[in-house]
Amino acid sequence: MRFVGIDVVIPAHDEQELLPWCLDSLAECADATPVPVTVTVVLDSCTDSSADVALGRARIVRTDVRNVGAARAVGFDSLPRPASTPQVGQRWYATTDADSRVPRTWLVDQLARALDGADVVAGLVEVTDWSGWDPATRVRYLEGYQAGSDHRHIHGANIGISARAYRSLGGFEPLPVHEDVRLVHRAEEAGLAIAWSTAAPVTTSARRHSRTPGGFAGHLALTELEDTRSEVTP
Secondary structure: OOEEEEEEEEEEOOOOOOHHHHHHHHHHHHHOOOOOEEEEEEEEOOOOOHHHHHOOOOEEEEEOOOOHHHHHHHHHHOOOOOOOEOOOEEEEEEEOOOOEEOOOOHHHHHHHHHHOOOOEEEOOEEOOOOOOOOHHHHHHHHHHOOOOOOOOOOOOOOEEEEHHHHHHHOOOOOOOOOHHHHHHHHHHHOOOOEEEOOOOOEEEOOOOOOOOOOOHHHHHHHHHHHHHHHHHOO
């Protein structure tokens, strides 16, 4: 099966500050990718200037669900559904977050995994700016983050899936958190081939205030709380 194009969906809720960072990286990534790349930004209940940032740089879809799982689904549901045959080829889907920056080889790596037989690619994330967090929190997080080839991390900021597999699974569920985990677990249950990639980690924000309850910022906050508890435990 050959792939004739890639669709990238980014949910965004009031992301005017970090969305340019994300879109700049995707433009560089698209330049390095051998097939056409279309980027869709899903503006979910935005009250800031995120729309102005995305205008002219991506397809824009608007929704007011205030739910990251539903917003991702809205983005993919807005895409055309071309025929997928060996003669026509098929499309590859990818998703990341508005506060994240993808590496130049992000989609090239996903396509390579797909051509090797993967239906889904689950990649890693990394943090480069830990300002605002205690150094002990950074150390504890890195100690607990398995970044080897046997990792089983699932991040909405770094997922790829064939359009055919995505449609067969029914897409993202309208969950306020862990919609990414549910999609990959459903793919595993369906017997689809999962590639656990380490090749192109996505740089994500370590901001303290998450746009989604229980998101990455929430995970870091729990890590910090564990540090605090360990300090007071006799």
